[in-house]
Amino acid sequence: xxxxxxxxxxxxxxxxxxxxxxxxxxxxxxxxxxxxxxxxxxxxxxxxxxxxxxxxxxxxxxxxxxxxxxxxxxxxxxxxxxxxxxxxxxxxxxxxxxxxxxxxxxxxxxxxxxxxxxxxxxxxxxxxxxxxxxxxxxxxxxxxxxxxxxxxxxxxxxxxxxxxxxxxxxxxxxxxxxxxxxxxxxxxxxxxxxxxxxxxxxxxxxxxxxxxxxxxxxxxxxxxxxxxxxxxxxxxxxxxxxxxxxxxxxxxxxxxxxxxxxxxxxxxxxxxxxxxxxxxxxxxxxxxxxxxxxxxxxxxxxxxxxxxxxxxxxxxxxxxxxxxxxxxxxxxxxxxxxxxxxxxxxxxxxxxxxxxxxxxxxxxxxxxxxxxxxxxxxxxxxxxxxxxxxxxxxxxxxxxxxxxxxxxxxxxxxxxxxxxxxxxxxxxxxxxxxxxxxxxxxxxxxxxxxxxxxxxxxxxxxxxxxxxxxxxxxxxxxxxxxxxxxxxxxxxxxxxxxxxxxxxxxxxxxxxxxxxxxxxxxxxxxxxxxxxxxxxxxxxxxxxxxxxxxxxxxxxxxxxxxxxxxxxxxxxxxxxxxxxxxxxxxxxxxxxxxxxxxxxxxxxxxxxxxxxxxxxxxxxxxxxxxxxxxxxxxxxxxxxxxx
Ligand SMILES: Nc1ncnc2c1ncn2[C@@H]1O[C@H](COP(=O)(O)OP(=O)(O)OP(=O)(O)O)[C@@H](O)[C@H]1O
Numbered sequence: 048x049x050x051x052x053x054x055x056x057x058x059x060x061x062x063x064x065x066x067x068x069x070x071x072x073x074x075x076x077x078x079x080x081x082x083x084x085x086x087x088x089x090x091x092x093x094x095x096x097x098x099x100x101x102x103x104x105x106x107x108x109x110x111x112x113x114x115x116x117x118x119x120x121x122x123x124x125x126x127x128x129x130x131x132x133x134x135x136x137x138x139x140x141x142x143x144x145x146x147x148x149x150x151x152x153x154x155x156x157x158x159x160x161x162x163x164x165x166x167x168x169x170x171x172x173x174x175x176x177x178x179x180x181x182x183x184x185x186x187x188x189x190x191x192x193x194x195x196x197x198x199x200x201x202x203x204x205x206x207x208x209x210x211x212x213x214x215x216x217x218x219x220x221x222x223x224x225x226x227x228x229x230x231x232x233x234x235x236x237x238x239x240x241x242x243x244x245x246x247x248x249x250x251x252x253x254x255x256x257x258x259x260x261x262x263x264x265x266x267x268x269x270x271x272x273x274x275x276x277x278x279x280x281x282x283x284x285x286x287x288x289x290x291x292x293x294x295x296x297x298x299x300x301x302x303x304x305x306x307x308x309x310x311x312x313x314x315x316x317x318x319x320x321x322x323x324x325x326x327x328x329x330x331x332x333x334x335x336x337x338x339x340x341x342x343x344x345x346x347x348x349x350x351x352x353x354x355x356x357x358x359x360x361x362x363x364x365x366x367x368x369x370x371x372x373x374x375x376x377x378x379x380x381x382x383x384x385x386x387x388x389x390x391x392x393x394x395x396x397x398x399x400x401x402x403x404x405x406x407x408x409x410x411x412x413x414x415x416x417x418x419x420x421x422x423x424x425x426x427x428x429x430x431x432x433x434x435x436x437x438x439x440x441x442x443x444x445x446x447x448x449x450x451x452x453x454x455x456x457x458x459x460x461x462x463x464x465x466x467x468x469x470x471x472x473x474x475x476x477x478x479x480x481x482x483x484x485x486x487x488x489x490x491x492x493x494x495x496x497x498x499x500x501x502x503x504x505x506x507x508x509x510x511x512x513x514x515x516x517x518x519x520x521x522x523x524x525x526x527x528x529x530x531x532x533x534x535x536x537x538x539x540x541x542x543x544x545x546x547x548x549x550x551x552x553x554x555x556x557x558x559x560x561x562x563x564x565x566x567x568x569x570x571x572x573x574x575x576x577x578x579x580x581x582x583x584x585x586x587x588x589x590x591x592x593x594x595x596x597x598x599x600x601x602x603x604x605x606x607x608x609x610x611x612x613x614x615x616x617x618x619x620x621x622x623x624x625x626x627x628x629x630x631x632x633x634x635x636x637x638x639x640x641x642x643x644x645x646x647x648x649x650x651x652x653x654x655x656x657x658x659x660x661x662x663x664x665x666x667x668x669x670x671x672x673x674x675x676x677x678x679x680x681x682x683x684x685x686x687x688x689x690x
Pocket of ligand 1: 186433434440459460461462463464466467
């Protein structure tokens with residue numbers, strides 16, 4: 048009946064990867080002191096206190112009905128012995144049973160609802176926090192581990208949510224039972240107390256170790272999630288490296304660890320229960336022997352002995368309740384500690400991670416500020432690093448992006464090109480210097496205000512879950528079908544999508560489109576209502592000629608009326624640029640156009656050579672010094688499943 052689910056828990060052992068320092072909320076959580084950790088659990092329960100209070104009251108009433116039952120049974124027996132009418136005592140007995148059952152049912156349903164709402168609250172808070180978090184706070188953690196925190200850990204609060212009410216109810220029922228036993232016969236009570244104390248001591252010794260084993264099991268589940276998610280994401284590499292067995296063994300070991308700790312917890316729980324039951328049963332036998340002897344000597348009535356035995360049998364109820372709720376509370380406390388770690392993740396300025404979603408800022412009505420002249424974005428003496436103490440990723444960057452035209456950033460791997468984009472998108476804050484948008488310093492804008500003026504195409508061009516239409520509308524959910532077809536035309540996907548049975552409603556799995564098509568879908572999303580600046584991190588994998596031509600066309604069209612900044616890996620892109628920025632070891636080494644840089648900058652000449660970009664020769668298939676980190680996916684869009 049009272050199972051010990053292999054439940055959950057995880058001490059807050061993980062250390063935060065804490066990047067930039069501006070936030071005050073990323074304090075590490077001390078996982079140890081139990082009192083402090085209990086308050087973490089209480090924080091999740093607090094919003095539900097009115098329902099919990101009602102649950103407690105209902106539980107106490109049901110307890111009272113249960114406690115009165117043996118006494119009324121004695122009344123029935125005494126009336127029977129005296130030859131009186133049984134109508135009244137039997138009616139009271141029946142009423143007690145029915146009222147007790149009805150109230151227990153109500154309490155059960157009420158607390159079940161509370162438990163679900165506690166879990167929902169916790170899950171919603173974690174999800175909100177993830178999407179409000181600063182990129183650097185999530186980047187250092189495994190995706191699987193983060194998913195476990197949103198799915199499995201809040202589930203552990205389910206049982207724990209009723210544990211406080213259960214503990215109070217159980218304690219009241221235990222004390223009430225003992226007191227009523229005392230009113231019946233003190234000698235028999237003494238015998239019972241010995242059994243209760245033995246059981247309590249054993250439980251006190253074993254229960255904490257059950258909690259610890261459950262925590263260890265949950266930690267292993269978290270590691271399992273992290274390793275599994277990472278390996279599945281790299282499944283092509285895993286298979287190409289013939290590492291299936293190795294990965295299976297590695298990940299299964301986490302599952303085995305979890306099972307080992309779970310089995311430990313189950314064994315200890317079984318021991319506790321066996322000892323408790325046996326202890327109470329032995330006590331009942333002793334009470335029966337003692338009681339019979341006392342009844343024989345006329346020291347107590349037989350009806351008193353029967354009532355006492357009924358209480359003795361009932362004792363297991365509150366003891367079970369206490370044990371079960373203490374176990375659930377241990378698991379809940381550990382889960383609350385893990386969830387609190389997530390709540391301590393630093394969020395971006397202006398985000399509302401704990402309340403309702405942030406209000407959508409007003410649509411841009413045009414360039415902000417006129418003081419910036421022809422410059423849309425500017426870096427002024429910017430230095431940045433990814434973690435305190437790490438080497439700066441970029442240093443002393445001074446750069447202006449004109450309102451119109453194409454700026455291409457080139458440089459060897461690790462030169463800091465992507466870091467410039469991270470700073471522009473406010474994924475990373477500068478340590479020194481400042482950035483300006485339309486002449487206004489970045490801190491005067493929220494990240495959302497800045498990002499709504501930038502369109503960004505990631506190098507890997509990930510598709511988001513959903514249909515082709517969902518992907519295109521991701522930035523502007525209100526875009527109409529006409530707008531979508533227009534951008535599909537712009538990236539030459541119009542015919543292909545048009546030939547699909549479901550058209551824009553075709554589901555788009557990340558593994559069902561080729562790398563080039565993914566790039567074009569991402570580009571289409573970015574050029575739909577393109578704002579002031581298009582940021583394009585060019586794919587390094589060899590893309591098909593059509594995609595390259597489409598990208599070049601979009602860049603040219605866009606740069607005629609607005610600003611385009613590319614991290615360039617292709618001849619055509621570099622040649623097209625109005626301004627080329629050469630980066631090396633975190634610094635801007637030279638700026639100019641292709642011809643000027645070829646004349647003046649040795650590194651640029653080397654880069655050109657390594658890309659086989661000849662001033663005379665035809666565009667070559669680029670060979671780059673970067674790896675893309677993404678596999679090229681080989682099923683073309685026109686062969687997507689038609690449903
Ligand atoms: N998330 C990160 N955490 C810590 N260091 C990082 C992170 N991202 C980049 N770096 C470091 O910052 C420096 C600049 O990296 P960045 O990614 O900007 O270079 P890049 O020119 O874009 O290189 P690539 O062409 O290989 O992508 C490198 O030394 C890199 O190791």
